[in-house]
Amino acid sequence: MYHVALIHAVILALVLSAFVRLSRKWSTKLFIAVACCLVALVIPLARSSYHQCIDERIQPLLDNIDQDQDGDSKPMCEAAELASNHRQQCIASTRESYPIADVISVLFDTGRGVDQSKKTFGLFRQKLPCVDILHKSTHSNFNVNLFAIIITVVSMVLTAVCIITTPSEGGKASKDT
Helix, strand or coil, X not given: CHHHHHHHHHHHHHHHHHHHHHHCCCCHHHXXXXXXXHHHCHHHHHHHHHXXXXXXXXXXXXXXXXXXXXXXXXXXXXXXXXXXXXXXXXXXXXXXXXXXXXXXXHHHHHHHCCCHHHCCHHHHHHXXXXXXXXXXXXXXXXXXXXXXXXXXXXXXXHHHHHHHCCCCCCCCCCCCC
């Protein structure tokens, strides 16, 4: 978890220093465009924090459970319930840490007709054996991951283009205010 936080801090420091240094030379439209790109970077940051939480809390359960035992044995069901609870905690803590990503997540979930808070062990247990619940607790939505990657690339490219095309100290920025 510390290496993810360190990466976040370094990216944020670099972006903020460039943002502050260049903001005085940018036009209003350019400033707003870069600000939107930087805000959009919250999505992949939140996603990476969620994956880090899953890796730290649930993966050890998968590593320590005997995969050969019955899919509904007591140890398997206990591990599945614990994994399901950890997953809910990861979702809640990520959404609490990244309020912008929380709003986007709620909109995405509402569009799919899903309420993440209702995805509890009891609900899954009605439909699936414990072994499947245990393995699904590390499941991640491919489309959301792809969206986060695309947002990262687009935001970084647009920010780089804005920085590169900004006039040097001696030049004058255009006035489109």
